[in-house]
Amino acid sequence: MNKEQLQHIFSDLGINLLFGQDFIREQTGYYENYNQLESDEDHWYYSEIDFEARPAPEKKDIKRFDSQEEAIKYFFLKSLKKFYFNEIHFPNNPIRDMKSIEETKKFFNYLGIKQEWYSFDEVRPQSVFAKVLENQVEVSYVDQKEKIKFSTIPLKFEHGIFIVYKLAYSLHMLKALEKVFIENGVLKEEFTDEDREMFIV
DSSP states (O other), X not given: OOHHHHHHHHHHXXXXXXXXXXXXXXXXXXXXXXXXXXXXXXXXXXXXXXGGGTTSOXXXXXXXXXXXXXXXXXXXXXXXXXXXXXXXXXXXXXXXXXXSHHHHHHHHHHHTOOGGGEESSSOOTTEEEEEEETTEEEEEEEOTTSOEEEEOOOEEHHHHHHHHHHHHHHHHHHHHHXXXXXXXXXXXXXXXXXXXXXXXX
């Protein structure tokens, strides 16, 4: 991903950025945390500026990149994840009261989460798979080659269903954005399994 793609997509979403010769960062209010990229002559560095450590803000989650394009994509995914956080984790979310798989599926359908992005009964490529055993749920992400990239431990039903929701809704958000910006020519290719995994977890 390059600067022009980043700026185009974030401008459409209403995410403001500041660009300098050797930095890119989110434009936020005073004392609000923000993500940034900085470069030296050889590398790009991602970090989150955390103002909870006032009076001196602290750099957190520092990651080094050899490629500007990889650094920008990482910055994009981390900032996008933060942007969608409140939409996914909204107050009084009924997902926390779901008592059955059917009830959960109806809620997912109401939110517009396509069934291809999650499953309770079969392993499908590029989806969240939930294995239900008695009153427990084990949640996995399955990549494009139908290989399980990660799995949770067996979780109590209510907690497991919430994790399925969080991962599936995040995947839905990313895939919907990907589809729009590939169709209009801004993005040239789909995100990788590693990109998706980093975004949804």
